[in-house]
């Protein structure tokens with residue numbers, strides 16, 4: 428198991444989302460809050476590696492390269508033939524810090 432300090436909770440609460448490459452995970456991670464819940468996903472689209480974006484108050488994640496949309500469970504919602512989900516990560520809050528966990 429790998430655990431990495433990602434950002435402070437107070438910084439995340441002031442941001443729409445925070446994206447960061449994590450060397451140890453070999454992945455770029457996006458973290459955002461929706462309806463008081465924290466979501467931690469890979470921000471590399473499983474289609475062809477485009478950037479996964481989250482817009483404030485949006486109900487889905489979007490990859491602008493070819494327009495695929497993903498729900499917050501990581502499932503593609505606008506192309507029923509695309510079955511690969513966004514990678515999901517666990518997290519842990521300690522004090523004011525969010526740690527991302529790769530199992």
Ligand code: FES
Nearest residue numbers: 472475477490493
């Ligand atoms: S690379 Fe994301 S939709 Fe194609």
